[in-house]
Amino acid sequence: NDDNWSLTDYNGASSLSVVTKDGEYRIVINDGGSETWNVQLIQGNMPLVQGREYLFEFDGYAVENRIIDARIEKNGSPWNNYSKTAALYLTTQKKHFSYSFTMEEPSDFNARVSFNCGTSDVDVILDNIAVYELVENGVAGLGESVSGVFILNGNYPNPFNPETTINFEMLKREIVSVCIYNIRGELIETLIDSRMLTPGCYSAVWNAVNRSAGVYLFRVQTEYEMKTGKMILLK
Incomplete structure (x- = not known):
């Protein structure tokens, strides 16, 4: 603003x-x-x-x-x-x-x-x-929604190897993207690409078998709200 x-x-x-x-x-x-x-x-x-x-x-x-x-x-x-x-x-x-x-x-x-x-x-x-x-299993304010669009329930397991599941709940019908970034903020994978979702519970699975161990960020984003979390890939 x-x-x-x-x-x-x-x-x-x-x-x-x-x-x-x-x-x-x-x-x-x-x-x-x-x-x-x-x-x-x-x-x-x-x-x-x-x-x-x-x-x-x-x-x-x-x-x-x-x-x-x-x-x-x-x-x-x-x-x-x-x-x-x-x-x-x-x-x-x-x-x-x-x-x-x-x-x-x-x-x-x-x-x-x-x-x-x-x-x-x-x-x-x-x-x-x-x-x-950032918090270990998602973002500050887990279980809350600033705009009333969605609730982010973190990812599990975390740390993980090689697969983790990002869980969120839609409160309204909205276009959603779920993306993975490295710690430098570079986009490395898109799990959900601008998809229209209706109210309900959803999950996005990330398989990082071909990625190096380290810290990664996941982001769930709509037009009105965006939340980012941290996750740790072990090898």
């Missing part, structure tokens, strides 16, 4: 924000200033609990190749970088970025998402920005 974001310029930098017809957030930069933080896109009131694991992801590209800085941080000095993310390289091709991290510092219920886009006059385009809490 554009209303939740604040675009601020510092030290003589100049920029403005535009929501495109595709719903993307474009930062039009007239003067990027001399520091990355001179053009900042911020959303605050982000609760992070010590010891819990989170997933920070977004899509991004630029009018020309350039570098930006994206992070989840303390909303005030000394601006601790909770997500431990660093500068990243944007090209003219839209790319998905995904970072998982554990909140190692004391709980902060007013952290912020920050995109630092200064030092360059090249416009930046962002989309699908999201932060999720």
Whole structure:
């Protein structure tokens, strides 16, 4: 939602924000200033609990190749970088970025998402920005539905080898996709591809016999709601 974001310029930098017809957030930069933080896109009131694991992801590209800085941080000095993310390289091709991290510092219920886009006059385009809490057997809020569309009941078994079942319940008739991603946020398999489902209980089986051991993410998504969970493949 554009209303939740604040675009601020510092030290003589100049920029403005535009929501495109595709719903993307474009930062039009007239003067990027001399520091990355001179053009900042911020959303605050982000609760992070010590010891819990989170997933920070977004899509991004630029009018020309350039570098930006994206992070989840303390909303005030000394601006601790909770997500431990660093500068990243944007090209003219839209790319998905995904970072998982554990909140190692004391709980902060007013952290912020920050995109630092200064030092360059090249416009930046962002989309699908999201932060999720990950739990061992699915996502935070299991057994709940924010929009009343579906309930995610996690996957079983977890850890698994080589097969696990993702279970969910549809509360309304809706188009659903179930996808598998690696820990870098790259799509590796689609189990259900934009299928219309009526109310009822469903499951999607993933056979990872040809995959390497490690952490994977599954996502159940409709037009109105999306939930992501973490699962561990053992070999």
